[in-house]
Amino acid sequence: MKKNTTTGSVSRFLILLLPAIVAVKSSIDIKRSDFPDGFLFGTATSAYQIEGAYLEDGSGPSNWDHFCGNLPNGDNGYIAEDYYHRYMEDIERMHSLGVNAYRFSISWSRVLPKGKFGEVNQAAIIFYSKIIDNILLRGIQPFVTIHHFDYPQELEDRYGGWLSPLMQEDFVYFAEICFKNFADRVKYWATINEPNLFVEMAYVRGTYPPARCSPPYGNCAQGNSDVEPLTAANNMLLAHAKASKLYGEQFKLEVNGMIGIIVHAFMYIPLTDNKEDKEAAKRALAFNVAWILDPVVFGDYPPEMRCYHGNELPNFSSDERALLRDSIDFIGINHYSTFYAKDCIYSSCICNDSSCTKGNDRPLRGFVSTFVERNGVPIGEPTGMIRFFVVPKGMEDIVLYVKDRYHNKAIFVTENGYSSPDNEDKSYQHDVKRINFHKSYLSYLAKATRNGADVRGYFIWTLMDDFEWANGYKTKFGLYRVHLPTLNRIPKLSAGWYRDFLSNASSSDVESSDYILSDEKKYMAY
Ligand code: NOJ
Numbered sequence: 001m002k003k004n005t006t007t008g009s010v011s012r013f014l015i016l017l018l019p020a021i022v023a024v025k026s027s028i029d030i031k032r033s034d035f036p037d038g039f040l041f042g043t044a045t046s047a048y049q050i051e052g053a054y055l056e057d058g059s060g061p062s063n064w065d066h067f068c069g070n071l072p073n074g075d076n077g078y079i080a081e082d083y084y085h086r087y088m089e090d091i092e093r094m095h096s097l098g099v100n101a102y103r104f105s106i107s108w109s110r111v112l113p114k115g116k117f118g119e120v121n122q123a124a125i126i127f128y129s130k131i132i133d134n135i136l137l138r139g140i141q142p143f144v145t146i147h148h149f150d151y152p153q154e155l156e157d158r159y160g161g162w163l164s165p166l167m168q169e170d171f172v173y174f175a176e177i178c179f180k181n182f183a184d185r186v187k188y189w190a191t192i193n194e195p196n197l198f199v200e201m202a203y204v205r206g207t208y209p210p211a212r213c214s215p216p217y218g219n220c221a222q223g224n225s226d227v228e229p230l231t232a233a234n235n236m237l238l239a240h241a242k243a244s245k246l247y248g249e250q251f252k253l254e255v256n257g258m259i260g261i262i263v264h265a266f267m268y269i270p271l272t273d274n275k276e277d278k279e280a281a282k283r284a285l286a287f288n289v290a291w292i293l294d295p296v297v298f299g300d301y302p303p304e305m306r307c308y309h310g311n312e313l314p315n316f317s318s319d320e321r322a323l324l325r326d327s328i329d330f331i332g333i334n335h336y337s338t339f340y341a342k343d344c345i346y347s348s349c350i351c352n353d354s355s356c357t358k359g360n361d362r363p364l365r366g367f368v369s370t371f372v373e374r375n376g377v378p379i380g381e382p383t384g385m386i387r388f389f390v391v392p393k394g395m396e397d398i399v400l401y402v403k404d405r406y407h408n409k410a411i412f413v414t415e416n417g418y419s420s421p422d423n424e425d426k427s428y429q430h431d432v433k434r435i436n437f438h439k440s441y442l443s444y445l446a447k448a449t450r451n452g453a454d455v456r457g458y459f460i461w462t463l464m465d466d467f468e469w470a471n472g473y474k475t476k477f478g479l480y481r482v483h484l485p486t487l488n489r490i491p492k493l494s495a496g497w498y499r500d501f502l503s504n505a506s507s508s509d510v511e512s513s514d515y516i517l518s519d520e521k522k523y524m525a526y
Helices: 001-026 062-067 081-095 121-139 153-159 168-184 195-203 227-249 273-296 302-311 318-324 394-404 432-450 492-500 516-525
Strands: 042-044 102-107 113-116 139-147 188-193 258-264 267-270 329-335 338-345 368-371 411-414 456-460 480-483 488-490
Touching: 001 195, 042 081, 042 139, 042 227, 042 411, 062 258, 081 488, 081 492, 102 456, 113 153, 113 168, 113 318, 121 139, 121 168, 139 168, 139 338, 153 432, 168 188, 168 227, 188 195, 188 227, 188 411, 195 258, 227 258, 227 273, 258 273, 258 302, 258 411, 267 302, 267 394, 273 302, 273 338, 273 368, 329 394, 329 456, 338 394, 338 456, 394 411, 394 432, 411 432, 411 516, 432 456, 432 492, 488 492
Parallel strands: 042 102, 042 456, 102 139, 139 188, 188 258, 258 329, 267 338, 329 411, 411 456
Antiparallel strands: 338 368, 480 488
16 A cells, blocks of 8 residues: 555656656757758857957957956956957857857947047958958858947947937947948848846946946946936937948848847746736836837837836837837847746835845836745756856747747847856866756747747857856856966867757767867867
């Protein structure tokens, strides 16, 4: 009798586990051929995070160069991964992986050291031209982000950067230079990377330059965390729309190109089954993702935001609404993780530990508190980034949310990646967890495409460990490790897995595969 009970509970246990086992198994089986023909598979980087070459060849100081002196870890991007001097070998690396696309950004302060108040730096034009030519030669499509968090410090000093509408014209001036020089060869353009995340860090929490904020979000010397992020995002949206119009009128037809914007897109699921938390999860998506995407598709902020913000949320004129409406050919989503959402309208949200967000009783957060655990159980496996947990199904959910809300607009997953926890630093090369992360997220992405989402590409963040903004070099997302004293690149197991995945080779036995390219074995001693 006792034995039967045990057997019964074991089988009940296995039945309960079955969906998890199936999920793991199906993630292991993911293949490139599960995605449509012509699907772009690439790696993504950004200029400030890898280039280095500070003030070299006519480059000017950026907002990050100015800010980095304040970072407690003392890190900065002055040398970074020295990609400015090593880009050819990195291009060879990408080629050896077999990617057919490479997403990178153009350093605004390298091209225009003083914004539109100075000359174009021809050395920078030559540098990016060489990158474009060399990747195209290897069958890799350039996917160019015009602005990825860095801009000339001159523009901050002159008029306060993105808080000023003047920044819109400066951005269009920069974008035009990029189009004039590269649009004959570049088909995929993203105007701005993650305006929603940038303004949160720069003007709500004050952890990115220009480091402005106010309590309860943070204690900065200056700033207003309730209003400034809305103003800055408004300027970024209008800058995007003006650049997109220019591209459409003067450059698009050259190579039948596409232009879009990239949004930081976490998924949100209700903390409990009650209807208030379900509404809160929807509001969180509106206040984070639709905040940026509704204006560029429909021409105005989400009704959910209009309803709670009142006068703080800027109004667009009818000309601006027309300019914004349909100003994208694709939506870029950077997806990493999922949060639980809890309602703060009908229930109290006192937040005093690191598992929830401060200031959630405010309109800025849509009166939603976000959590990474429920009843003490984390939402997924932790990673090296606080509040980034592994939740593969979030990929399917966020893609389907975007598909449904924006009438199946073309989508690129412009970033998805795993940062190793600090304690895995010693075994950095044996990054099986990173491989499993990509396989499981990809399997849910494939599911979303089978459900009709028009997903056209997937970019791993990132090619090599880099300067992870305020976290400095401690946080590592790369397929390649960079040994900072020598700047040698060392492939991790995940680099070989990506290569096998892209060539449709079997990679079921990741543990035993020899993924280290022979010419790079010599660096393994580091
Ligand atoms: C988003 C940003 O675009 C990128 O710059 C950053 O390094 C990654 N996410 C990881 O945090």
